[in-house]
Amino acid sequence: MAVTLTANDVWAERRRRVAELRARQGFARQLLDFYGALLAVQEKAFQEAAAASPAAADLASYVAEVVVPSVVDVSLFAGPDRLRSEVIHRLETEHPLGMIERWIAGDEQPIVDRYLARAAVGPVLEALGAEARARCGGPRDARHCPACGGPPQLSYSASPMDDLATGPRFLACARCAASWGYPRLTCAGCGEDSSARLQIFSEHGTTSGERGSVVRGLPGDGAARRKDAVFPHMRIEACESCRRYILGIDLATDPAAVPLVDEMAAVPLDLYARERGFSKITTNLMGF
């Protein structure tokens, strides 16, 4: 049975998971501290946008005026050194409104612009309704968000129904955080569904019935035993056809996981996939 979370629960769940992973994954502590600080800014932006309810046509100007200043502040205060200097440099040469408009349109943009735009637009799109999402650019096909046209950030499977071995699979949007159903064993980047062209890498080896390899050299490695795995609920879903990958989170294995947060903190899996020549379909907010 599906459990519907209210909007406030969603933010509380993200905060809870950041604290859990921060305690468990020492290697990701700095990243999670920064993300936790950013999350507080985003939650406030979400609540303010829900209350102010700006018109969909004013999305970009509202975000640039109301949200970007606090995203800049927290980035300068809590962000990594390199991000800080890039943010300062970019804001000397460009007004954030253009960055916001390009992210909403789905255009290519420099990494730092994308970061600022994405961090600021995300909570507002989550707060506003379908009309604001509908104004965003991007294809409305199986591999893009049906609400806003954004690309998939991650893949997750829900807890299995009683009579199924595995639960349904979803992709989650990088722009508005909405989810949509997507077939299993199909590349989220190009639609490849030939199992010979798809590769699954997970820390504890092959999942039954699917091809897979053990991810070695991860923190806490030296034990392919499942109980010692750092990411027992996660896997790299890679495709030989487009040479891209997406991280998948299995909520049946770890019901406490929050896909958005777990994906962000799984840097060793990203490094492993990259070493094998795969690039991520969409890099996450933290740039991995």
Ligand SMILES: [Zn+2]
């Ligand atoms: Zn979306």
Ligand SMILES: [Zn+2]
């Ligand atoms: Zn592919």
